[in-house]
């Protein structure tokens with residue numbers, strides 16, 4: 001469904017993404033892991049059209065989407081969330097979700113009904129009228145997810161939607177992501193919480209200094225000495 005081939009992206013002299021190739025199959029949950037600064041967010045931004053790439057090819061459903069504008073890529077069904085959430089702070093939760101739904105339903109009532117359905121799916125009905133600025137961390141993460149889901153994506157790129165959640169919020173979010181996937185949405189996610197990566201993903205790519213240093217099923221990845229050296233070992237030392 002998504003094919004990334006030899007993609008590079010530099011900022012000045014820094015190669016944030018260096019010759020990355022990866023594939024996501026329809027129906028799958030795949031994960032992209034790696035230390036801070038590895039280039040995960042930059043790669044997501046490049047795939048979703050927010051960064052021009054220097055080299056390589058990106059195909060979504062057999063069509064080239066490299067350097068296509070984000071709203072056009074979103075209309076094809078590929079949408080990313082932002083690691084740093086960006087709601088319109090003074091608008092209510094439901095109005096923020098409606099803005100996402102508008103891309104699909106230019107009619108207000110239909111957009112609102114669709115947004116309500118998404119909010120219900122994410123367990124957000126109690127906070128719909130709150131201004132977004134007043135949300136807790138989990139509330140903001142859910143809103144970010146809801147805004148993306150409201151566009152009815154086929155492929156969702158989730159950038160650290162579980163960072164900062166407590167254990168029960170984490171379990172709830174893992175279930176929500178499974179349920180979104182079961183409803184037919186393919187997912188590529190970045191995540192530091194290995195419990196979530198292990199539970200959710202069927203295939204994992206490991207990025208370090210902009211390069212894919214390992215790929216495989218979660219069990220292989222956590223036992224891979226290169227991955228432990230570049231990432232997992234370091235995380236344990238930090239903790």
Ligand SMILES: Nc1ncnc2c1ncn2[C@@H]1O[C@H](COP(=O)(O)OP(=O)(O)O)[C@@H](O)[C@H]1O
Pocket residue numbers: 011014016034035036037038039040041042043
């Ligand atoms: N807009 C930007 N301008 C300059 N450097 C950037 C920009 N975005 C990211 N970088 C740099 O690119 C590298 C990869 O960052 P990022 O993609 O955010 O990594 P990750 O998401 O894996 O933590 C880092 O060294 C970061 O400082």
Ligand SMILES: [Mg+2]
Pocket residue numbers: 040041042083
């Ligand atoms: Mg990031």
